[in-house]
Amino acid sequence: MALSAAERDQLFKSFARAFFRRDVDALYQTVAPEFSWHTVDEAGEAHVLSGREAISKQLAKRSDRLENVRFEDVVYHHAPEATFMTFRLTATDKTTGRAHEEIGVERYTFKDGLILTKDVYRKPVAQT
Numbered sequence: 001m002a003l004s005a006a007e008r009d010q011l012f013k014s015f016a017r018a019f020f021r022r023d024v025d026a027l028y029q030t031v032a033p034e035f036s037w038h039t040v041d042e043a044g045e046a047h048v049l050s051g052r053e054a055i056s057k058q059l060a061k062r063s064d065r066l067e068n069v070r071f072e073d074v075v076y077h078h079a080p081e082a083t084f085m086t087f088r089l090t091a092t093d094k095t096t097g098r099a100h101e102e103i104g105v106e107r108y109t110f111k112d113g114l115i116l117t118k119d120v121y122r123k124p125v126a127q128t
Helices: 005-021 052-065
Strands: 031-040 046-050 066-078 083-093 099-111 114-124
Touching (some): 005 114, 031 052, 031 099, 046 052
Antiparallel strands (some): 099 114
């Protein structure tokens, strides 16, 4: 049975809390055992991450480069088989001290009441 919008919202609340705390144990209470995270690095290379160790390394890697990370303008769009999250990310680049801003969409799928995949599409905001 598919999760309702309210059930998904509650699941995302717990997922986000664990994600931002980089608490992999809490994260794995919200994701399926075979959870995979599809993302692209700064060089444009695609990665599929799965397993606690890979997820933990990715969370640490992101915090090595950026600080004061904030997700803003977050909106969840629930479709029958997936949820899409649109967002704007702001942060500070630790190396340069410059403001960092991206916009993106994340696509989530589910299995047995848990998050099965997190598929991230993002790009830098064009500077005017």
